[in-house]
Amino acid sequence: MSILSLSAVELAAKIKAKEISVLEATQAVFEQIEKREGVLHCYVTLDKEGALATAEKVQKQIDAGELTGPLAGVPVAIKDNMCTKGLLTTCSSKILGNFIPTYTAKAVENLEKAGAIIIGKTNMDEFAMGSTTETSAFGVTKNPWKEEHVPGGSSGGSAAAVAAGECFLALGSDTGGSIRQPASFCGVVGMKPTYGTVSRYGLIAYGSSLDQIGPLTKDVTDCATIMEIIASYDGKDSTSVDRESELAKKAGNKFTDALVNDVKGMRIGIPRDYFGEGLDEEVKTSVLAAAEELKKKGAIVEEFDLSLVDYAIPAYYTIASAEASSNLERFDGIKYGYRTKEFDGLHNMYKKTRSEGFGPEVKRRIMLGSFVLSSGYYDAYYLKALRVKALIKKAFDEAFAKYDVILGPAAPTTAPKLGESLVDPIQMYLGDIYTISVNLAGLPGICLPCGIDSKGLPIGLQLIGDCFEEKKLIQTAYAYEQARGKFQTIVK
Numbered sequence: 395m396s397i398l399s400l401s402a403v404e405l406a407a408k409i410k411a412k413e414i415s416v417l418e419a420t421q422a423v424f425e426q427i428e429k430r431e432g433v434l435h436c437y438v439t440l441d442k443e444g445a446l447a448t449a450e451k452v453q454k455q456i457d458a459g460e461l462t463g464p465l466a467g468v469p470v471a472i473k474d475n476m477c478t479k480g481l482l483t484t485c486s487s488k489i490l491g492n493f494i495p496t497y498t499a500k501a502v503e504n505l506e507k508a509g510a511i512i513i514g515k516t517n518m519d520e521f522a523m524g525s526t527t528e529t530s531a532f533g534v535t536k537n538p539w540k541e542e543h544v545p546g547g548s549s550g551g552s553a554a555a556v557a558a559g560e561c562f563l564a565l566g567s568d569t570g571g572s573i574r575q576p577a578s579f580c581g582v583v584g585m586k587p588t589y590g591t592v593s594r595y596g597l598i599a600y601g602s603s604l605d606q607i608g609p610l611t612k613d614v615t616d617c618a619t620i621m622e623i624i625a626s627y628d629g630k631d632s633t634s635v636d637r638e639s640e641l642a643k644k645a646g647n648k649f650t651d652a653l654v655n656d657v658k659g660m661r662i663g664i665p666r667d668y669f670g671e672g673l674d675e676e677v678k679t680s681v682l683a684a685a686e687e688l689k690k691k692g693a694i695v696e697e698f699d700l701s702l703v704d705y706a707i708p709a710y711y712t713i714a715s716a717e718a719s720s721n722l723e724r725f726d727g728i729k730y731g732y733r734t735k736e737f738d739g740l741h742n743m744y745k746k747t748r749s750e751g752f753g754p755e756v757k758r759r760i761m762l763g764s765f766v767l768s769s770g771y772y773d774a775y776y777l778k779a780l781r782v783k784a785l786i787k788k789a790f791d792e793a794f795a796k797y798d799v800i801l802g803p804a805a806p807t808t809a810p811k812l813g814e815s816l817v818d819p820i821q822m823y824l825g826d827i828y829t830i831s832v833n834l835a836g837l838p839g840i841c842l843p844c845g846i847d848s849k850g851l852p853i854g855l856q857l858i859g860d861c862f863e864e865k866k867l868i869q870t871a872y873a874y875e876q877a878r879g880k881f882q883t884i885v886k
Contacts, residue, residue, distance in 0.1 A: 396422075397414060397418065397419055397422040398422055398423070398426055398559040399559075400562075401562070401611075401612045401613050401615065401616050402465055402468045402470075402562040402563045402611065402612065402616045402619070402620070403464055403465070403615050403616055403619050405419055405467070405468055405562055406463075406464050406465050406466055406467060406468050407464075409456060409466065409467040409468075410456065410462075410466070415453060416449040416450075416452050416453040416456065416467035416511065417446065417449045417450060417453060419449075419467060419468070419469060419511075419562075420445055420446060420449040420469050420511055420513070421446075423469045423513060423559075423560065423561060423562070424440075424442055424445075424513070426558070426559045426560055427440065427513075427560050430538070430558050430559075430560060431560065433536060433541055434535060434536050434538060434541070434554055434558055434560070435517060435532075435533055435534065435535050435536065435551075436471075436516055436517060436535055436551045436552075436554045436555040436558065436560050437471070437514045437515065437516055437517060437551065437555065437560070438474045438482070438484055438486060438514075438515050438516065438517050438518075438530075438532050438551070439474070439481060439482045439484075439514050439515040440513065440514035441481055441512065441513065441514055442513075444481070444512070445469065445511050445512065445513045445514075448511050448512070449467070449511050452466065452467050452509045452511060453467065455509065456509065461508075461509040463508045463509055463623070464619050464650075465505070465508050465509065465510050465563075465619060465620065465623060466508060466509030466510075467509055467510075467511065468509075468510050468511065468562050468563065469510075469511045469513045469561055469562055470505060470510045470511065470512060470513065470561055470562065470563050470564060470565070471512075471513055471514055471515070471516050471551075471552055471555045471556075471560070471561035471563075471564040471565070472502055472512060472514075472515055472516065472552075472564070472565050473515070473516050473518055473549050473551065473552050473564070473565055473566045473567055474486055474515035474516055474517065474518055474551070475518060475521070475522055475567055475597060475598045475600075476499040476501065476502050476515075476565060476567070476596055476597055476598075476607070477495035477497055477498060477499045477502075477596040477597075477598070478495060478498055478499070478502060478512065478515065479495055479496060479497055479498045480494060480495075481494065481495075481512075481515065482494055482515065483495050483515065483598070484515070484531075484532070485518070485520065485521045485522070485598050486517055486518045486519065486520050486521075486529075486530035486531055486532055487520045487521055487531050487751065487752065487753065487756070488531045488732055488750070488751050488752075488753070489725050489727075489731050489732045489747070489748070489751030489752055490598075490725070490730075490731045490732070491531070491731070491732055492731065492732065493730050493731050495596075497596065498596060499593075499595060499596025499597055499607075500593035500595040500596055500626070500628045500630065500631070501565060501592050501593060501596070501597075501607045501624045502565065502596065503596075504623050504624050504626060505565070505620075505623060505624065508623045510623075513561060516549070516551030516552045516554075516555055516564060517530050517532060517533075517535045517550065517551030518530060518547065518548045518549060518550065518551055518552075519547040519548035519550070519572075519755070520752070520753045520755060520756050521598070521600055521718070521722065521756050522548040522549075522567060522569055522572055522600040522605075523548065523600065523718065523755050523756050523759050524547045524548050524755055524822070525546065525547045525548070525571075525572075525575060525815065525822050525823075525825050525826060526544040526545075526546065526547045526550065526810070526812075526815045526816070526822065527544065527545055527546070527547040527548065527549075527550025527551060527554075527576075528544060528547070528812065528813075528815070528816055529547075529753055529754075529755040529756070529816075531753055534812060535550045535551045535554050536554070536812070537554060537557075537579060537580060537809050537851075538554055538557045538558035538580065539557070539580065539581060539809070539850065539851055539852060540809070540849070540850060540851060542811055542812060543579075543809040543810065543811055543812065543851060544579065544809050544810055544811070544812055544815065545557075545576055545579055545580050545809065546575045546576030546577075546578065546579035546580065546805075546809060547572060547575070547576060548567070548569070548572040548576075549564075549566030549567060549568070549572045549573050549576050549584075549610065550576045550579075550580075552564035552565065552566040552573075552576070552610045553566070553573075553576035553577055553579070553580040553582055553584065553610050554576075554580055556580070556582045556610050556611065556612060557580040557581055557582050562612070562616075563609060563610065563611045563612070563616055563620055564609070564610045564611075565607055565608070565609060565610070565624070566584065566607070566608060566609070566610050567597060567600075567605055567606065567607050567608070568584075568586035568605070568606050568607075568608055568829075568833065569600050569601050569604045569605050569606075569714060569833060570601075570604065570710055570714060570826050570829060570830040570833050571586075571804070571805075571826050571828070571829025571830060571832070571833070573585065573586050573608045573609075573610060573841075574586055574804045574829050574832075574839055574840070574841035574854070574856055575804055575805050575825070575826070575829055575841075575854075576610070577610055577804070577841040577842070577854060578803075578804035578805050578808075578841050578843075578852065578853070578854020578856070579805065579808065579809035579851070579852065579854070580809075580852065581843045581846075581852030581854075581881060581882070582610055582611065582612060582843070583609075583610070583611045583612065583613055583614055583616070583617045583840065583841065583842045583843075583871070584608065584609070584610045584611075584617075584840070584841045585608045585609055585617050585621065585838070585839070585840045585841075585864070585867070586606055586608045586832060586833070586838060586839045586840075587606055587607075587608050587621065587625065587838050587864060588606075588635070588836060588837065588838045588861050588862050588863075588864065589603075589604075589606055589633065589635075589833075589836035589837075590606075590633050590634055590635035590836070591606070591625045591635060591637065591838075591862075591864070592606060592607040592608065592624050592625055592626075593607075593626065593627075593628035593630070593631040593634050594606070594607065594631050594633060594634075595628050595630040595631045595634075599717075599721040600714065600717070600718055600721065601713065601714040601717040601718060601721075601833075602633075602717050602721065603713065603717060604710075604713070604714060604717070604833040604834070606833070607624065608621075609621060609624070613875065613881075614653070614840075614842060614868060614871045614872045614875050615650075615653055615872070617840070617868070617871075618649040618650045618652060618653055618868045618872075619649075619650055621649040621864065621868075622648065622649050622650060625637065625649075637862065649864060649865060649868055651865065652864075652865035652866070652868040652869040652872070653868065653869075653872050654869050654872065654873070655872060655873050655876045656691075656692075656869070656873060657688055657691050657692060657693040657869065657870055657873045658691065658692030658693070659692060659693075659694065660688075660692075660693045660694070660798050660799065660866070660869075660870065661693075661694045661696070661796065661797045661798045661799075662685065662688060662693050662694065662695045662696070662797060662798065662799050662800075662801050662870070663696055663697075663698045663793055663796065663797035663799070663800045663801070664682075664685060664695065664696065664697045664698070664800075664801050664802065665697075665698060665699070665700035665703070665793075665800060665802055666697050666698065666699055666700075667699065667700050667701065667703040668700070668703070668802040668803060668828055669682075669802075672806050672824070672827070673803060673806050674806060674807040674808070674847075676808075676845075676847040676848060676853065677803050677805070677806065677807060677808065677847070677853050678803070679845075680844050680845030680847075680853040680855075681801070681802065681803045681844060681853070681855055683844070683845070684801070684844040684845075684855045684874055684878075685801055687874055687877045687878065688801075688870065688873065688874055688877075690877070691873055691877060693870075695801075696797075698793065698796070698797075700789060700790075700793060700800075701789050702782070702785055702786050702789050702831075703827065703831070705782050705785075705786070706782075706786060706827065706830050706831045706834060707823060707824060707826065707827060707830060708779070708782075709779040709782040709783055709786070709834060710826070710830040710831075710833070710834055711759075711762070711823060712762075712766050712775050712776060712778075712779035713776070713779050713780065713783060713834070714759070714763075715759045715760075715762040715763035715766065716763040716766050716767050716776050716779075717763070718756075718759050718760060718763050719759070719760045719761075719762075719763025719764045719767065720763070720767070722752075722756070722760055725748070725751065725752075726744050726747060726748065727743060727744070727747035727748075727751070731751070732747060732750070732751045733747050734746035734747045734750055734751075755819070758819065766779075783834045783835075786831055786834050786835055787834070787835040787836070790831070790835045790837060790858075790860070791860075794859075794860040794863075798859075798863075798866050798870075799857050799858065799859055799866055799867060799870050800857070800858040800859075801855070801856070801857055801858075802828055802856050802858070803828050803853075803854070803855070803856060804828060804829060804841040804854035804855065804856040805825060805828060805829075805854065806824075806825060806827065806828070807825070808847045808849065808851035808852065808853055809851050828856060829856070832858055836861060837858055837859060837860065837861060838858070838859045838861070838862075838863065838864045838867055839856055839857065839858045839859070839867070840856070840857050840864075840867045840868070840871050841854045841855065841856050841857075842854065842855055842857075842871050842874070842875060843855070843878075843881045844874070844878065846882070852881075855874070857870050857871055
């Protein structure tokens, strides 16, 4: 069995048993990168020298018994919107093309403490704004399954790197489905945790009330394992939740306890609203077949009306764009990042720097956000969107009074061809219909593969849980994964 065909947990176990060295695993990943990266373009920055040096150091710590965790020695990739001390962090934007942070994001720090090897920073939609990883200033990423198709976005580089064997697992960020949708398109597992579970310290913000860091992995076991490492309370993040507190201690952080092949008696709700017009027939068939598998294992599966689905997209893009216009004000060419070469006065320097530094999609969302926050439109758009957000949360609360888990598709179709989505931005926004409500309500969601369509592209199944109920999601996903069997890997 080749090193690259192992899951992250299997690799760490073999490293611990001295069957594989950390250096061998790291070199295997870089060999795969050399083989496939020229076409796929999953990474913006690679740190081969640093990774190999860390591999030697980690090996010594494992041999000395200092590192005993389940991911010690595993090579991982980081989405390029998480700060890494001394390593270029660009958000795939020209405006941060030369930015080297002086500190490391908390989630990345947690991985480093666990003995993971950071091999590089993955490509993404610029400032996480997009659904295809085509808005990156550094070129598009391609889907490892079929290179003429997109890998999804904005964490497309991370998802494609895992699918192509260019890392064993990766971190992504999810503002409106940016982990789950690329996981669906690339045939990997992706989880968006409950808002506040993973520290956002060091994550360059897009929509502060919506962003959440999460894992992209080969299977559900890897997903649960990495969640235990990155989920932690952080005093530097005012939105961070202490899951050991009274509020959430019923859930806790021992996610691997949920790796149980049993869903007997679990109540699973299927929203009728998710299976109407616009959903590809092959996606619908695969997702409903997955529901049947869970039913065979003893789950109680029912259809219900979720409501408010039609309002989720306008509410999301109003709120996200408003927060983006505020968050991106700081990029002005003064303290760090790109600055225009020729300018006449301070105001002209700001204007030219931002005009030259930001791409079209980012400009579109900044303008939309500035508009909805402007005098005369704040009440009409922004406040109305916040009220809709509260109603969406209420609708989910009512659903979770009846059901343990909500089951549906992650995206209306499989991965579109490169260039198709950028022609019509509205169509691209509508592709987020099944994922954005989860972010608006601060809920956890997981996506895992449930089939392959007639074009040979993966189909993703999405499971949504109530706040702090990641364990129910992991248990349901794991039980389905066991029934489905091993999913085809794409390592070439």
